[in-house]
Amino acid sequence: MPATAEAVRAFRERLGLPGLVDVHTHFMPERVLAKVWDYFDAAGPLTGVAWPITYRHEEEQRLALLREFGVRAFTAMVYPHKPAMAAWLNSWAAGFAARTPDCLHTATFFPEEGVSAYVDRALDAGARVFKAHLQVGGYDPNDELLDPVWGMLTEAGTPIVIHCGSGPAPGKHTGPGPVARLLARHPRLPLIVAHMGMPEYDAFLDLADRYPEVRLDTTMAFTDFSERFSAFPPADVARLADLGDRILLGTDFPNIPYPYEHQLEALERLGLGDDWLRAVCHDNGARLFRLHS
Template sequence: MPGLDPAGFAADLGLPGLFDVHTHFLPPRVMAKVRHQFDSAGPLIGSTWPLEYRGPDEELVATLRGFGVRRFSSLPYAHKAGMAEFLNDWSFGFADRTPGCLRSATFYPEPGAPAYVASRIASDAEIFKIHVQVGAFDVRDPLLSEVWGLLEDSGTPVVLHAGSGPVVTAYTGPGPVADLLATHPRLALVIAHLGAPEYAEFLALAESYEQVRVDTTMVFTPFFDELGAAFPTDLVPRLRDLQPKVLLGSDFPNIPCPYAEQLAGLANLDLGDDWLRDVCWHNGVRLFGGPAEE
């Protein structure tokens, strides 16, 4: 779909816009360090990753809105103890001044995590994000046991990057997540990147647990295919069966390709317009609610 216009894509589907559950807005100094990791092909990136979008938050939000994205996230993630609440304070402030942005938060395995996660839930956090590869921790860490219980009881979704892409570590893979769900089966997890590259195993978790979903972030783009993370064609029918549980994600702005390539990749699956409508809008609205009236 060369030349695809994201806003036009949504309009052609009869949608009021796009709901992108996986975007990143971070404190400026943190974002600068993240960009450096991509620019330098850092150890957790593993390959050249030329960023397509840069600039201040106001410019990036305007770009996202120009694509027709009406609801999105900021998704901070902590890589060390003592960092989560700094990120959470900034992220809540960003959401409060940015219409359409979900109130996003994060946590880390540390003694104070249950208290601040409970506080954020009480303050209407809509979504959490953790990245076990970057954070270098196991989701089964005993310091997180109470946190998972709080999240399970509240039903607050957690975007979880636990797949072994782009770089495998001791903490990635479906095994720890399967163990976590065996203990907390009502957790509302959103498996980032469809669990790449362990697609089949993470799809099985979404098929087995009522509140487990997946997001499409970077999957089906030529860049991901070139990384060796192409989605197997024999798994595509399972995506059709999981239609209510698949959410649009992009990783904007930290992506090495135009935003439209994510949408083109989804359309090229040929799963039908109803599937695209659910993935690109309705599933997100059902989970988080729609945008405020403008």
């Protein structure tokens, strides 16, 4: 059953939130999104499980739903799976952000010739967040072609949502090792580890402990769907409280196999309290992206 705006509104009102800040939502060119949905429908090797898309709607309807849910800021997580694709995606995302003021202008990159130039153009155009997908892109974040990019993004203080955990299926360069090597060279890099680093939760929490600019997003973590194959260790729940100022709400909307409010319910049942929920679901993201009240 699709999420109801009433359920999400009740969650926000109980916490006294002016809205939600969702750092991990997907908007992309329609033909690209259609291929992504086809991949999920086929339970491709990077998913490996049945994955019904709950919000298989036209773009305007998806935007309307987020607004009904009270999401005051969200992203357009685009990502290339091959060379000569990222600059085109960035052009599309810039246009999408221009016509969608509640979307945080999102960009991406791939290890290829010219990557520094188009990342620089994206920053000049106002990109506020980047997406790096090591699983789908199949690349090492330590590729020498990306070294100038990491330096640029560090200097700009622009966050990068990075899918680097090995869930739902491992990739050649997923897992904590490549990211640990990256952070050793760029210790101030503002990474947002997607999916809490699923399933290597411990190791990515360790990286957040070590590097104060590392954050984690909640995308799909703690939900009934993910707990079946990548359960979060109960012993680490206290660590979530300790890092409460660096955990951000993410959902993977619209590509989720359950209603939107289930992510919120999954966070609430961790039992970390209302202040923690307020920080994760709104305040941390609002501070990071300098959203005005």
